[in-house]
Amino acid sequence: MPRYLPAIKSRGRLPAAPAVGHLPPLSLQPAGFPWRRTGVIDEAQQDTQTRSAQPGGRRFCVTLAIMPAAELEVENLKVTFSTPDGELTAVNGIGYRLFRGETLAIVGESGCGKSVGAMALLGLIPRPPGKIAGGEIRLGSRAIPAASVRELRTLRGKEIAMIFQDPMTSLNPVFTIGEQIMETILRHTPLSRRRAREKTADLLRRVEIDRLSVYPHQLSGGMRQRAMIAMALSCNPRILIADEPTTALYVLIQAQILGLLNELKRETDLSVILISHDLGVVAEVAQRVLVMYAGEIVESGPVQDLFASPLHPYTEGLLNSLPRLAATRKRRQRLTEIKGSVPSLNEMPGGCPFHPRCPSVMERCKTQKPALLEIRPRHQTACWLHEA
Amino acid sequence: MATASANRVLLHVRDLKKHFPVKGNLLNRSSGTLRAVDGVSFTLAKGETLGLVGESGCGKSTTGRAVLQLIRPTSGQVLYKGKDLPRLPAKEMRRLRREMQIIFQDPYASLNPRMRIGSILEEPFVIHRAASGKRERADRVAGLLCQVGLSPDHARRYPHEFSGGQRQRIGIARAIALNPQLIIADEPVSSLDVSVRAQVINLLADLQDALGIAYLFISHDMGVVEHFCDRVAVMYLGKFVEVADRDTLYAAPRHPYTEALLAAVPTLESGRRARKVFISGDIPSAAAPPPGCAFHPRCPIREKICGEKEPELKETEAGHFAACHLRT
Numbered sequence: 001m002p003r004y005l006p007a008i009k010s011r012g013r014l015p016a017a018p019a020v021g022h023l024p025p026l027s028l029q030p031a032g033f034p035w036r037r038t039g040v041i042d043e044a045q046q047d048t049q050t051r052s053a054q055p056g057g058r059r060f061c062v063t064l065a066i067m068p069a070a071e072l073e074v075e076n077l078k079v080t081f082s083t084p085d086g087e088l089t090a091v092n093g094i095g096y097r098l099f100r101g102e103t104l105a106i107v108g109e110s111g112c113g114k115s116v117g118a119m120a121l122l123g124l125i126p127r128p129p130g131k132i133a134g135g136e137i138r139l140g141s142r143a144i145p146a147a148s149v150r151e152l153r154t155l156r157g158k159e160i161a162m163i164f165q166d167p168m169t170s171l172n173p174v175f176t177i178g179e180q181i182m183e184t185i186l187r188h189t190p191l192s193r194r195r196a197r198e199k200t201a202d203l204l205r206r207v208e209i210d211r212l213s214v215y216p217h218q219l220s221g222g223m224r225q226r227a228m229i230a231m232a233l234s235c236n237p238r239i240l241i242a243d244e245p246t247t248a249l250y251v252l253i254q255a256q257i258l259g260l261l262n263e264l265k266r267e268t269d270l271s272v273i274l275i276s277h278d279l280g281v282v283a284e285v286a287q288r289v290l291v292m293y294a295g296e297i298v299e300s301g302p303v304q305d306l307f308a309s310p311l312h313p314y315t316e317g318l319l320n321s322l323p324r325l326a327a328t329r330k331r332r333q334r335l336t337e338i339k340g341s342v343p344s345l346n347e348m349p350g351g352c353p354f355h356p357r358c359p360s361v362m363e364r365c366k367t368q369k370p371a372l373l374e375i376r377p378r379h380q381t382a383c384w385l386h387e388a
Numbered sequence: 389m390a391t392a393s394a395n396r397v398l399l400h401v402r403d404l405k406k407h408f409p410v411k412g413n414l415l416n417r418s419s420g421t422l423r424a425v426d427g428v429s430f431t432l433a434k435g436e437t438l439g440l441v442g443e444s445g446c447g448k449s450t451t452g453r454a455v456l457q458l459i460r461p462t463s464g465q466v467l468y469k470g471k472d473l474p475r476l477p478a479k480e481m482r483r484l485r486r487e488m489q490i491i492f493q494d495p496y497a498s499l500n501p502r503m504r505i506g507s508i509l510e511e512p513f514v515i516h517r518a519a520s521g522k523r524e525r526a527d528r529v530a531g532l533l534c535q536v537g538l539s540p541d542h543a544r545r546y547p548h549e550f551s552g553g554q555r556q557r558i559g560i561a562r563a564i565a566l567n568p569q570l571i572i573a574d575e576p577v578s579s580l581d582v583s584v585r586a587q588v589i590n591l592l593a594d595l596q597d598a599l600g601i602a603y604l605f606i607s608h609d610m611g612v613v614e615h616f617c618d619r620v621a622v623m624y625l626g627k628f629v630e631v632a633d634r635d636t637l638y639a640a641p642r643h644p645y646t647e648a649l650l651a652a653v654p655t656l657e658s659g660r661r662a663r664k665v666f667i668s669g670d671i672p673s674a675a676a677p678p679p680g681c682a683f684h685p686r687c688p689i690r691e692k693i694c695g696e697k698e699p700e701l702k703e704t705e706a707g708h709f710a711a712c713h714l715r716t
Binding site for chain 2: 110208250279317322334335337
């Protein structure tokens with residue numbers, strides 16, 4: 001897929017304005033273009049026609065160039081598992097874009113498919129029983145079918161790195177953390193053993209661990225997670241997938257880890273996919289949010305928008321069920337519950353998967369599944385309440 | 389808000405200590421003890437909820453278990469309705485156990501996987517001979533299941549057939565079986581999903597309103613504690629660093645550790661909040677606590693005295709205690 005947007009290599013310097021004739025007509029732009037087909041470009045072209053003779057003719061390029069390009073694009077990813085009960089769908093055709101330097105949060109409860117979706121990006125789903133039933137992953141200019149695990153494996157560690165929820169079970173207990181990080185570096189880069197060791201020491205120092213020859217069990221939970229982050233970033237990936245990185249950690253350590261991730265993001269222009277069920281953490285670090293339920297995306301949008309005015313009843317339910325930290329409040333207001341529980345994969349309801357638990361359910365919801373539509377600028381949801 | 393007047397005090401803990409001996413060369417201290425709980429005192433009134441917050445390793449779970457005598461305290465008094473539990477003869481203690489129960493954190497480990505739910509919930513009645521015969525036990529079990537929002541025919545199932553939230557409800561049902569007056573809730577919702585937490589917290593609140601149970605609510609989740617508790621105690625390395633009413637603690641904390649905790653909690657409005665104070669480093673081992681104030685190596689406002697002398701828990705205003713040289 002050709003990139004119509006000139007790549008922004010460094011901030012502050014804008015590329016030169018191409019002449020009007022070089023701007024591709026709207027009809028040739030790929031369907032998944034990050035911004036709407038109204039507004040920006042029409043305005044820009046109009047502008048140019050009146051100003052192209054002037055030095056200020058650069059202006060129209062400014063409007064385009066500020067829009068970041070999609071670092072990663074996932075389209076129609078579908079993951080199934082074969083079980084004695086038949087072929088169960090864990091991820092049912094999700095698609096999203098990750099832009100450079102942003103943190104995209106994927107939110108949902110256990111069993112909604114968020115972790116499976118992320119692991120599928122790196123070819124980590126065990127097959128059998130898992131099967132990638134469809135989808136494509138586009139990284140930069142490469143398009144990789146999601147089912148091609150061999151190709152996805154080349155991305156692992158180098159372009160896309162992942163850190164997991166429980167560092168104790170994700171780190172190898174019989175090797176020191178220094179050895180584990182060096183292994184990653186030696187595998188993906190041409191550095192010599194000595195240089196790899198130096199780099200490992202640097203990385204660990206950056207995450208405030210001053211020793212290489214310690215085993216994971218000798219470290220606290222927070223330190224193990226920091227070691228994992230060092231390992232994940234050792235090959236300078238463009239994208240970091242963090243699967244519930246702080247869920248198992250105490251709140252103070254969580255704040256440290258999130259602060260560290262933010263700093264590293266700023267230093268290296270990293271893009272992060274953060275998977276979490278903790279909406280507070282998401283509000284703190286993410287710019288955009290996807291809400292998943294039963295293997296599908298039910299809402300997606302900018303973080304403040306989504307939390308201030310959620311569109312999907314499930315998102316609203318999640319927000320209302322949080323005990324909020326407030327300075328003064330009436331004692332013990334009842335938390336709003338979402339009745340029922342997440343359906344198991346072999347008991348998926350027909351129509352909209354949320355309808356049995358939805359407080360605003362309509363007849364239509366039981367038989368027809370709503371599609372993901374944009375209701376407000378960049379804020380989409382899949383719900384019959386919002387469709388005409 | 390419940391005040392602890394003399395005849396309503398259910399539990400009075402005085403200077404509770406639990407030390408574990410540590411063998412081997414893990415320490416460079418000559419004493420060789422791990423002071424998990426190092427002098428903790430508090431009261432709990434009937435129907436009140438006291439929150440106990442702190443990091444993993446600070447001793448809060450050990451405190452809860454030591455109160456119930458699941459772990460024998462090294463020293464100190466645990467006065468339940470005036471009786472000192474560690475010194476009671478076994479028979480009397482066993483009788484009192486009907487009134488004190490515990491809900492565990494891990495719903496996957498706290499139910500025997502080889503027993504049906506009905507048998508698990510029958511056990512309290514069997515052990516304490518609280519029901520006359522099989523029929524009555526079955527009725528009581530059915531009643532318990534309904535009370536926690538499950539159906540009576542779930543009694544025939546095994547634990548693995550339930551979700552985490554449902555198993556936690558079963559754990560709660562087991563705890564309320566004999567109408568206890570005191571329940572130690574040890575991180576009851578930490579391993580549950582967000583929307584299930586709301587259900588379980590509401591259930592605990594409803595049971596408290598219906599049965600007048602006092603809770604010792606152990607958690608590391610400041611948001612849940614704020615919602616549910618009347619008073620809160622903050623623990624660090626085996627000692628209380630601050631104790632106050634819920635509203636006071638969250639609005640005007642005194643101890644720097646409490647301030648850091650509250651600042652570190654991510655909230656939905658955090659995007660607009662001022663930059664937080666980061667506490668660096670990790671909690672020291674309870675086997676080798678720092679000299680003076682245990683928190684001083686990580687404290688943003690520490691002074692010389694903090695490394696030399698241990699601060700006492702002092703009452704700064706009615707019901708508000710803090711252990712800090714600089715803030716009391």
